[in-house]
Amino acid sequence: QKEVEQDPGPLSVPEGAIVSLNCTYSNSAFQYFMWYRQYSRKGPELLMYTYSSGNKEDGRFTAQVDKSSKYISLFIRDSQPSDSATYLCAMRNAGGTSYGKLTFGQGTILTVHP
Amino acid sequence: KAGVTQTPRYLIKTRGQQVTLSCSPISGHRSVSWYQQTPGQGLQFLFEYFSETQRNKGNFPGRFSGRQFSNSRSEMNVSTLELGDSALYLCASSWLAGGGTDTQYFGPGTRLTVL
Numbered sequence: 001q002k003e004v005e006q007d008p009g010p011l012s013v014p015e016g017a018i019v020s021l022n023c024t025y026s027n028s029a030f031q032y033f034m035w036y037r038q039y040s041r042k043g044p045e046l047l048m049y050t051y052s053s054g055n056k057e058d059g060r061f062t063a064q065v066d067k068s069s070k071y072i073s074l075f076i077r078d079s080q081p082s083d084s085a086t087y088l089c090a091m092r093n094a095g096g097t098s099y100g101k102l103t104f105g106q107g108t109i110l111t112v113h114p
Numbered sequence: 115k116a117g118v119t120q121t122p123r124y125l126i127k128t129r130g131q132q133v134t135l136s137c138s139p140i141s142g143h144r145s146v147s148w149y150q151q152t153p154g155q156g157l158q159f160l161f162e163y164f165s166e167t168q169r170n171k172g173n174f175p176g177r178f179s180g181r182q183f184s185n186s187r188s189e190m191n192v193s194t195l196e197l198g199d200s201a202l203y204l205c206a207s208s209w210l211a212g213g214g215t216d217t218q219y220f221g222p223g224t225r226l227t228v229l
Contacts, residue, residue, distance in 0.1 A: 042223075043222045043223050044204070046217060088157065099162055100170050100208070101159045101172070
């Protein structure tokens, strides 16, 4: 079983829809949670960064972390065609053997059609 | 500030050959991590370097190696290439080599195809 599970989709939604992307994880040592966006033929780009449980909002994006359930989510409001990309969740421990290591989900392919 | 750069962007090799990929981190960043991305396995951590020292290593065979220079630039090497090594190799840099709030910024990757 992978440490981080993410539904690969693909997910197709109409413009303006609310998108919900989710990951579950098994390693209770994960303390830092990230969402990256990756366009075709590009490297991942950091969207959201959250420490421990709670919510964080940035424009149309909201990240939620529920450590008790080992579940994280990314919500995209008023989705746009330019949001079409692969969304990757990533996690890391705090220090120690986690140096430089992010553990990623498989990525969810999102298409927003006009 | 310039982002993470990787060279070359595309590479075609044959089985048994070796390859060296290069990564220049964001100016001032001292930590460089390498990842392999494939459709089947997703993004997997290869290793991390800080101040010319490998501090962490993923579960890859010894054919995968790397190094970091005093200017923080990093190279990774894959010897005796196998078909399964075909992947996008991504480099990420960060200011610190620690856990926590240290953010990793990714380069565009090197697309390696092994024939």
